[in-house]
Amino acid sequence: MDVVAGNCAKKAMVVLALVLGLSGICSRASAAPREAKIGFALSLTGAAAAYGETQKDGAQLAIEEINARAGQTGIKIVPVFEDDASQPQQGVNVFNRLLFADKVVAIIGPTLSNTAQVTDRIAQKAGVPVLGISNTAKGITDIGNYVFRDSLTEMQVIPDTVNVVEKKLGIKKVALMYGNDDAFTKSGYDVFKKALRDSHIKIVTEQTFAKGDRDFSAQLTEIRSLKPDALVVSALVEEASGIVAQARRLGIPASVPIIGGNGFNSPSLMKNAGKAAENVIVGAAWNESSSNPLNRAFVRAYTAKFGSPPDQFAAQAYAAVYIMLDALKRSGSTDNPKALREALAGVNDLDTVLGKFSFTPGRDAQCKPVVEIVKNGRFTVFGE
Ligand code: 1QQ
Numbered sequence: 001m002d003v004v005a006g007n008c009a010k011k012a013m014v015v016l017a018l019v020l021g022l023s024g025i026c027s028r029a030s031a032a033p034r035e036a037k038i039g040f041a042l043s044l045t046g047a048a049a050a051y052g053e054t055q056k057d058g059a060q061l062a063i064e065e066i067n068a069r070a071g072q073t074g075i076k077i078v079p080v081f082e083d084d085a086s087q088p089q090q091g092v093n094v095f096n097r098l099l100f101a102d103k104v105v106a107i108i109g110p111t112l113s114n115t116a117q118v119t120d121r122i123a124q125k126a127g128v129p130v131l132g133i134s135n136t137a138k139g140i141t142d143i144g145n146y147v148f149r150d151s152l153t154e155m156q157v158i159p160d161t162v163n164v165v166e167k168k169l170g171i172k173k174v175a176l177m178y179g180n181d182d183a184f185t186k187s188g189y190d191v192f193k194k195a196l197r198d199s200h201i202k203i204v205t206e207q208t209f210a211k212g213d214r215d216f217s218a219q220l221t222e223i224r225s226l227k228p229d230a231l232v233v234s235a236l237v238e239e240a241s242g243i244v245a246q247a248r249r250l251g252i253p254a255s256v257p258i259i260g261g262n263g264f265n266s267p268s269l270m271k272n273a274g275k276a277a278e279n280v281i282v283g284a285a286w287n288e289s290s291s292n293p294l295n296r297a298f299v300r301a302y303t304a305k306f307g308s309p310p311d312q313f314a315a316q317a318y319a320a321v322y323i324m325l326d327a328l329k330r331s332g333s334t335d336n337p338k339a340l341r342e343a344l345a346g347v348n349d350l351d352t353v354l355g356k357f358s359f360t361p362g363r364d365a366q367c368k369p370v371v372e373i374v375k376n377g378r379f380t381v382f383g384e
Helices: 002-031 049-068 088-101 113-126 154-169 183-198 217-226 237-249 268-277 293-306 312-331 337-345
Strands: 034-042 075-083 106-108 130-132 147-149 173-179 202-209 230-234 258-260 281-284 350-352 355-359 370-375 378-383
Touching (some): 034 049, 034 088, 034 312, 049 075, 049 312, 075 088, 075 312, 088 106, 088 113, 106 312, 106 337, 113 130, 113 147, 130 312, 154 183, 154 230, 154 258, 154 370, 154 378, 173 183, 183 202, 183 230, 202 217, 217 237, 237 258, 237 268, 268 370, 281 378, 293 312, 312 337, 312 350
Parallel strands (some): 034 075, 034 106, 106 130, 130 147, 173 202, 173 230, 258 281
Antiparallel strands (some): 281 370, 350 355
16 A cells, blocks of 8 residues: 555646646746857948948847847847957958857948958858958958848949939939048949940049048049049948038039939938038939838937948848848757758748848849938938
């Protein structure tokens, strides 16, 4: 009798232990979501800091929103933010740290194509996905199948910009200016040149400059003497601001529009160049006024948190974190870079602040460009 009772008690204890154990597992699963460690390589200092700062803000907002719902999704994003200082060599140091010390499951960034063309090879070799959020130069995703971007390339945006400008303003001859020491500014120059030729618009002069230049009077004086219908510029925003301000100061009239590539998409253009930035025309991947409900909520939340509205760079960073979340959910893991790569390749028609988002077979962004014009210090829609 005692033996039987003892057996029963033992069985009951085993059952109890199982129940407690299982419920322990279950409650652990809902209480502690799986952590996805994601590296961010952003230009928080140096020539591209104006972009990196809003990228960090956009990413941080998305991470906060996602982590607030981690109980439901089962995924918590643990970011590791690093500053690539707008320099390829610092980008290499940052990538090495993120990949081999922090062991992140993916990297978002780096800010500049000039850095990405070096760093993304390291991620490719390590088999860890990298998602560019502002790389628009040709060839970045050709580095390999672990390299993605949610930023439209110059090639995807500029021909459209030139078309819209040609149709609306009927320009016939332009002056072309570009930075000859940067992957993005050179790529933008190549694309502008081809698009202008395709539209039978004459290039009356080509002028160059380099990162860090502050005085553009020699180039602009030459340009002024040739009386172009428009000034076309491929520059990062620091140099773009100087060129725009000095062009007007040197007497290139406001009736001669200035047309820029992706580097112009930062509101620091208006902050630095003031009134001279009025009527600048630029192609973009996103505009603040988009009526997409996700975008309206994003603009509201961002403005409330940071005190000024987001720019395109913040929007692309914010979208990238949600693209990662979508892929992480489908990959079935938070620490398997290979599975995450496969899942990223499968992102399809995802609702984002950039609109419905998919990757092309070559892992570039597939979303709609917009042509903007600066009015009263804001980027407004000029045409689509
Ligand atoms: C690039 C760019 C820059 C203007 C943005 C950071 O588009 O480097 O590709």
